[in-house]
Amino acid sequence: MLRPPQEDFVGGKVNGDMLTSTFDLVEQMLYLYVRVVKAKDLPWKDVDPYVEVRLGNYSGTTRHFVKKMNPEWNQVFAFSMVQIQVSVLELNVKDKDDSVGRVMFDLNEIPKRVPPDSPLAPQWYRLEDGSGSKVKGELMLAVWMGTQADEAFPESWHSDAATVSGADALANIRSKVYLSPKLWYLRVNVIEAQDLIPVDRSRFPEVYVKAILGNQELRSKVSGSKTVNPIWNEDLIFVAAEPFEEPLILSVEDRVAPNKDVILGICLIHLQYIERRLDDRPMNSKWYNLEKHVIVEGEKEEEINFASRIHVSLYLEGGHHVLDEPIDYSSGDLRPTAKQLQKSSIGGLELGILNAQGLPLMKTKDGRASTDAYCVAKYGHKWVQTRTIIDSLAPKWNEQYTWEVFDPCTVITIGVFDNCHLHGGGQARDSRIGKLRIRLSAFETDRAYSLSYPLLVFQPTGVKKMGEIHLAVRFTFSSLMNMMHLFSQPLLPKMHYTHPLIVEGNWNDKQIKMDKLRYQASQMVSMWLSRAEPPLRKEIVEYMLDVKSDMWSMRKIRANFLRNMNVLRGLITIRKWFYQICSWKNPITTLVIHVLYLILVLYPRCILPTIFLSLSLIVGWNYRYRPRHPPYMDIRLSCADGAHPDELDEEFDTFPTSRRIHTVRIRYDRLKSVAGSIQNVAGDVANQLERLDSLVSWRDPTATKLFVISCLIAVIVLYFMGFRVVTLVTGFYHNVEFCRGHCVDLLQQPVEKVASSQIPSEVIEVCP
Structure with missing residues (x-):
């Protein structure tokens, strides 16, 4: 599912075409910036002035003023120089369709500005007519060449949005930074x-x-x-x-x-x-x-x-952290709410949103399918939204953002959406193209990555790939000791464990109350961000925060079961290994294990060091198989690729349900069967625990008497024989009994089969 990294890079240099400024993770994009400040002494009294800025086939206009001889606009225009073939910039001051005067610049004489240089001061320029003669009126301007790292870039009008008109629509396509409450x-x-x-x-x-x-x-x-x-x-x-x-x-x-x-x-x-x-x-x-x-x-x-x-x-x-998203995908700042309890950051995260490829057509406008894509990234309290690239299936953003990091065991969430509010969308909702999460602990520190991630979206028809997004990520930290200390600390603040927020009720009631609080927190964040200008819309925030992630899903039940089995596969491997030792599959290994077992019993202080040494050797052995790049979501692990259509329809159903009674009855019966299996397992566990409890509570007098006698015998044996001798005899006796039973089963088989077995002849001879 994950394309290998195109090229890992350090210091912000990829393919030799990178900036060396603060925007060193993204490609350098050259822009011509024009700041139109104001005008004065315009020749006509009843003038309705505005300024048209034209560069080749691209043009932008300022706001219109009614009957104002000294208007103030203070607007910035940014023209991408990728496909510009002309050499002249023209600014026309107009009254309706009549030209009042103009100012022209030669692109070769425009100064270049590299951040963090001071902003270029605007100057007054006299207006000229079509023949080059000076006319009455002056225009205050600032013109310079820069990159997307310029502070004027987020608020400027872009030539990419030449087809968008209206102040509200222009505000919707600009990049913005938001803060959660x-x-x-x-x-x-x-x-x-x-x-x-x-x-x-x-x-x-x-x-x-x-x-x-x-x-x-x-x-x-x-x-x-x-x-x-x-x-x-x-x-x-x-x-x-x-x-x-x-x-x-x-x-x-x-x-x-x-x-x-x-x-x-x-x-x-x-x-x-x-x-x-x-x-x-x-x-x-x-x-x-x-x-x-x-x-x-x-x-x-x-x-x-x-x-x-x-x-x-x-x-x-103030000692708790208010959760507004699932704890499994906690994003960023998990410090206590009170400022007095908050610690400083341990490092920084830099994200470069480069481009996307292969995006699908999301909507139809003017009889033609199109996609107006933008990205939203969320980490901690800081949300960022890139500018909208109009009508492109392969948009190039090349925008870079930074965050403070307080815990490395967190994730950053990036979503791609289609802007549906550019052409009078009204109540339209922005469409989801895809979302991904990247865990910070998967990155090597002080190293920059350039990776292409697939955009996957889960639909009622199944998982669908919606293209790919190219990102550049770098995670840096200030102190190695602080980093190691954080890994030894719990994820949430101390008050969550020493003084839980909800103490009354059983586990299920507590979980329901916590889910309600998380839902209320996410709704508050959504309402807060939707009141910004331009708003970060509710459907975007809910999608990024996984508001409905706790809904019932047959797919999730199956996926969680398989995840548990995948984690427990180590115990199954140990059981198979123990079987091989007892059955003498490899005599040398079996003898070594017996000698090691004898040493550990005679010298118990070596048990824990041996365990930790073994773990260290296992981890060192697995170093060869370490992932070469940060992992991404595996759809096989979440059972998204093999979900039944009816299960998908149930997962995307509303709450309360909107399906027919017959369909609901079938799903209810299926849910009862699954719940019955879980009930049986829980009942078996409860039975075994109750049997252990009955041994000491005299619910079964005969079993309790036998248990007391066995305990007294164990006391006598352990006192006179010692713990080491008992452990040695028990271990070797279990091994011999296992080998005896295995050999008897083999001897009962035909002679030619025994002869072809892998058991050594000396082992068969000792078996009666």
Whole structure:
């Protein structure tokens, strides 16, 4: 699935055609930059001025102003010099279709600017007419030659987008950098309430607390003490985004009927005044007054203050990290939320998005199929979006981005999409072309890679290759000791293990609550980025964060089972090796193992050193088979290439289902059969564990008596014979019994077959 690297390169040089500046991972692309700042003293009073910038067949225009003699545009135009054959740059100041004046430049005289040089200062230029004579009016300009490393590149109008018109459409094709919001876990410990005033005093109130934060709503259980002073002592956990714009609303309600609740009081709390906890110390609680709203005459709302109060402990969890994506594909910054607990970065990640090849046609516009591709890369809190290459199946971006790295055991996610918002798309959604993840620990540090990865997308018809993307990646670190220290630390902050976020309920309930919190976090990130300008759209963020990755899939069940078997194949290999030792397949190896076993028993302090030495030798032996380039997703490992069509249809079904009852019934029966197999395995494990427990709990008196007698005999044997002698006798006895049984089976076979066997004759002679 992975094409071998085209060429590994160091220092940012590939095929001898690379930059030596900060953009050293991507190909150098030469651009002509034109910054149109403003104009003054234009000749006509009722002029509607704009500037047309023309270079050969490419032209761009500034914004139009109505009746303004001194307009200010401050716009930048970037013309790619790849296919430019002309030698003159022309700028025309126009009023509707009439020319006010122009300025012309010879390309050979335009200065070159290499970052990080200071920006070129704009200058005033007198306007000329068609004959070259000076006319009234001046235009302030800055013209220079540069590369995509120029700071004006992201905000400039590109000649590649000459067919795109409109300010919104132009904003959608430019490269942008986005930052995710800072997320906190908000813990609301609802303790009790006092002096509630129920509507119906003739009944015991059934009171609960409803907490609302933005679009999140949680409810406590109904208080067991059905009085006007209810007690809950229950935790409600939310995800909050900083800056805290939405207040927390606590509503105490009485369930007077199955579908009828009455509000007894409301409390509004602003989060910016809430205390932040950095460790597991207990936090102070506080009493809040409850307010009741009464509707008068069906229209007006009257606020009534009374003595009812609610006792709540509120704080923001700063020692935890808010997860917004699956932990298996954690991306970047996994530090605690609180800034006081965060450590500095250990290195940097540089990503060069070079080009793509073989992209499919994604949409039809003006009766012609086309693709307007752009890339989105996400690592930690930083998202980047490249510019959109218009109408190309082999786009060349050549853009480079950098990230700070805080943990090497993380991944960077890169997605390729088709822009559907350039020609009045309205409510259209950008189409997915493909996505890939690269684990940073797979890279050798301080070495640059140039790799082509296939773009795979999982569709209802199966896995489909959507082309390839060419990337350049380099991972550097500042301190080897910090790197080694991080590998010895857990992935998440310490508070996740010493003081888990959710402690109540069984494992399944905890997992469901954590999944809900992760979903809320991803929705907050999606809403935040969709409010940027231009927006990073919701479908893009959800696809990059794998929002629906926890949905049921028959393919995933099978893939996870095969993954477990693949990991356990080492135990199967050891079992086969043990069988070969006991059956004397290789007499020399068997004798060596027996001698080693004798030494380890007589000198137990050599056991652990021998184990670690063996592991070191095995790892050293596997060095020859190490991967030569970072691995990519194996569709065979995920069972994506052999999934049944009905399983694919089930995986892409909506939730709740939208399929017919007959189809759902068939899938339900299949799910019952799979769950039955899992149930049987779990039952077998439980039976064996219960049998062990019954030996000491006298559930089976006879077995318990025999177990006690066996333990006493073992005590006597171990005391008088010693542990070493018992271990030697047990090991050799097991080997001899295995060999005896194997030889008996062979002797019962025809003589000619025994003669042709691989067992040495001296072993057969010792067998009775």
